[in-house]
Amino acid sequence: MQPAGLNEISQTAPFKLPPLPFNHDALAPHISEKTLSFHYDKHHKKYIDTTNELIKGTEFEGSKLDEIIRSTANNDKYQKLFNNAAQSWNHWFFWNSLKKDGGGIPKGNLLDLMNSSFGSYDQFVKEFADSSISQFGSGWGWLVRDADKLKVVKTQNADNPLSHNLKPVLAIDVWEHAYYLDYQNKRNEFVFEIINNLINWDFAEYNLSINP
Amino acid sequence: MKTNLILFTVIIAITIQNLNAQFTQDSLVYSFDALEPYIDAQTMEIHYTKHHAGYVKNLNKAIEEANLLNKSIDHILKNVSKYNSTIRNNGGGHYNHALFWQLLTPMKNTKPLEKLSKAIDSTFGSMQNFKKQFNQEASSRFGSGWAWLIVTPQKKLAILSTPNQDNPVMDDAPVKGIPILGIDVWEHAYYLKYQNKRNDYLDAIWNVINWEDVSTRYESAISQK
Ligand SMILES: [Fe+2]
Ligand SMILES: [Fe+2]
16 A cells, blocks of 8 residues: 655655545544644645755755655754754654544454554554653644554654654644644644544554564 | 522532632633624633633642642743643643733724833834734744744744744753743644644734733743843
């Protein structure tokens, strides 16, 4: 299975907004059509547009998005480019982490890996949720692969696993814009709705397969 | 009689709760819908009763665990580098929001008093330029945070922004000073009404800034040793 928008996200600048892998109303009632119309059409698009503007005249004009993210991480001179490039990539990764009628217990190798990493599916749910909910302020919750284990990490603002040499497997956007129209201050409800109803395990398996 | 008894019990319960809790929220001196149409009632209500109340609750729990009861919020923030991130985040969250509510008003057309007005003109050129620079700073703060107008230790005005619930009172702030104006740019402050358009929120909020309160804070800050 190839993730939606892989071509767009793998090219060099000017970057194109990768397509949403589903209709705007496909994730309702867990994520509303209205939220996606802002989150994808405004926020994600703005990150792509700003990245394209910032990249002009820099050494990164011929670079791919993931290369830009790795090269500009922790570099004050390029902080704004990093923020926008990473958010462009993060949102592509997030859309693919979701699908209509997703969630539930994964199967096969993924379930084995989950059991050996967390002890059980329920323990995974608890750790992924706790980590994502407790990210203070804007940021992201991630499931990542670190050597032969899965683990959960959280990042601030635009930061992501690529800049920490971790292999991303799934993402949850916990910026308030991701849930405020639907859940207001109740981030915990949003996170559990995603884990229980929207996680795209096919995408998780794809990410494990390309990072053997 | 029965109603009175219930009421009495409720009052006692609230009093006991307040005795245990070191920090409490002051009541708002205006209603949730008083700042319409610039800040909508639903946003005000959730912001005050959920977000700010959450910071107060978490702060009280954290200071109890850290044996910091009876320390003032100023003391906590001025020593925040010694404490854990829960105290930092919720201490900042309480201080910033308690200040923010006082800086807002439904009164129309409040103006800076003479001393502050002169300081703004001499520092930024004009009120219009000040707002432009302030909004520029507030608009470009990436992610959650606050934009501030502070009085520096040299008694100068300066504009800056801080991430999350940090503020210029904290001992490890890159630029320290006394905040006289702070604007919340967390998305929860504007998303229900303005969504992705933070700049529209920043343009609108000047209609409800209490310049008399800001002026009083300015005069107090420049007279402090
Ligand atoms: Fe987002
Ligand atoms: Fe706030």
